[in-house]
Amino acid sequence: MIYTAILGHGTVGSGVAEILIKHNKHVSEKVHDDISVKYILELRDFSNLSYAAKFTKDFEKIINDNDVKIVAEVMGGISPAYDFVKRCLMSGKSVVSSNKELVAAKGAELLEIAAKNNVNFLFEASVGGGIPILRPIAQCLAANDINTITGILNGTTNYILNKMIVDGMDFATALSLAKEKGFAEKDPTADIEGHDACRKICILASLAFGKHVYPEQVKTEGISKVTLEDVSYADKFNCAIKLIARAKRLPNGKICADVSPRLVGKNNILSSVDGVFNAIVVRGDATGDVMFYGKGAGKMPTASAVVADIIDCAKHLHARKYFYWQDGESDYVVDENSKERLYVLLKSSDFKSLVDSFNNAFPENTWNIKNEYSGEIAFITDEDFEDKIFAKIKKIKYDSFKYMKALI
């Protein structure tokens, strides 16, 4: 018999309890041992549940019970999850977690503690919900040098952008609809402003490149400034706007990472990722591009990923998984002046001098739309260093200026 405890009984936690308790036979079969939930830590009252007897408000009971070998942390947030996870690992319990905020902030430290105590710390559910992504990176792509990870990592923003693209809704209306449908939280800031995607790309980059990338090191921009005008120009350029999280290993071993809305060419399969779906493209030197796609959130997808980690821990109670990255230095992530293609939108009350100065600044550019009626030029640049592109734009006579990166 292998005893587990679940910390938290929210959306994901209740899903984990449901699978482990209701589908116990199925899970135990996979483990080749009986698996049992001994405690569920939760302050709220669930005395009406059939498994109410498992609930406790006292973490000390769990930490002091040596029978508990695996703990699922599904509380979210840093405090008190960080303390709880640390203490569990130090007392020889393996921990699985769906908590991206915690892993993005403290992953290196917690993995180090797990290694020292010869237990496992797994967190497949923290990125991409039910999409298998961390294990494939760690195991299946082990013979590759990974160069780039590019992902649509937030379903809420992808849903909103999709509504803007397909139904011509403006941002505010699409956000309201997402809230109504339960795809956006009451306070949607973390999703809309890109923080959620940022945490996930930090976890992916840390694992793929071997050193911790911290959220505050990643330039992050959300989608709140994307307008229907941008969406429509993107469509004319045969692109779709997506919130793209990206991490790249530079030849000098440093990492370059950002989260920002981008125009994605329709020949890129990421442009076909619609609705609340997520997708992650991993570029390895041997495999080329490999993509993982599915629903990135939701109770049962995420809970099933947590349970898969529990199963893996249960099978490896006495054998550590090699799941590890080092701490990163403050200069590990650099704000590189990278080569990009940019989408640029310029407006002017003097359309003629806008056009003339544009033609002078970008004489070779053939990928542009000149709209005399609205006094605008939208164009997509060739790939070049960003500062070079901006230097050229400076020579143009415009009243207002806006740009977005492209992935074409």
Added chain:
Amino acid sequence: MIYTAILGHGTVGSGVAEILIKHNKHVSEKVHDDISVKYILELRDFSNLSYAAKFTKDFEKIINDNDVKIVAEVMGGISPAYDFVKRCLMSGKSVVSSNKELVAAKGAELLEIAAKNNVNFLFEASVGGGIPILRPIAQCLAANDINTITGILNGTTNYILNKMIVDGMDFATALSLAKEKGFAEKDPTADIEGHDACRKICILASLAFGKHVYPEQVKTEGISKVTLEDVSYADKFNCAIKLIARAKRLPNGKICADVSPRLVGKNNILSSVDGVFNAIVVRGDATGDVMFYGKGAGKMPTASAVVADIIDCAKHLHARKYFYWQDGESDYVVDENSKERLYVLLKSSDFKSLVDSFNNAFPENTWNIKNEYSGEIAFITDEDFEDKIFAKIKKIKYDSFKYMKALI
């Protein structure tokens, strides 16, 4: 030091040798031990290579060397690979293989032998080349009941269909081009007629559903009958034609599986899988649809998957991976009269009576194209049992009749 042997030095085998020898430091770091190639079994002469000293023509040398703990079988075909793999496993060596023909024909037996001898038999490279798919199914989706697996599993046929769709090439021309570009073999039968895709869906279904599905149990149809006319009608129905391999678990626990060209709706992400790319969609009860995408073949992608398996074996020399399925019974795979949507193309020299009888047989059908000029009706049926659809078609007055399944 962990010693390995490579059976075969063809396309994949030379890639494996290259990674293990040239990138030895990288691989050894991942294993946390030194890994070394002791033998390469090959009848052909490679005496010009820097690592020529490792070559041998004598399998007995390898099997009798107790230092060799891991053997990579990358010869392809059943004989002598089957014998060699069996003997390696029985003598306590772990085996990794890229040989889909072998795994599809003998997987259950070899997994059983591996289990009895407490060694590993891994074959990630046998399906989807460098795309991680078997481990994610076995580990990450462990808390799911998998219902359906749907895949584009053969790059050659996908390339040919893509050329027909995008460039309007006919089948024969597209096949010639594929040969020229090295995407099709001199004898392309196994690809074109669906046998290659069939082997791969057998492996996927065996792993996902727990019992061996044999190639001869799977109804298999290739793409040689797909015409430009079909491609053009598909486009008008907002679909693309893809060679789809499918396996489904029925409520009674039996399996239904087939390989056939299908019209795939453009809102299905599989329709966006172009060129030599492969993609596999796994539908789990908790995760919903999860897709894995990448190049399904090629020297380095496949070799890197073999090496990842070697790394995994090396890390688990004394701990067996739970990678297993039982043998299947002869009635395990059933030729179910399943519910499908069909694309149907009817021709007649008497167009008026064709149309009239069609309208009578399918009075509700609104998804059809009537082409008086060519005397044809193309239509897509609602989802229904195939025999019911065929009974209706029988009532129509046509001269010739053709159909394909759809996935819309």
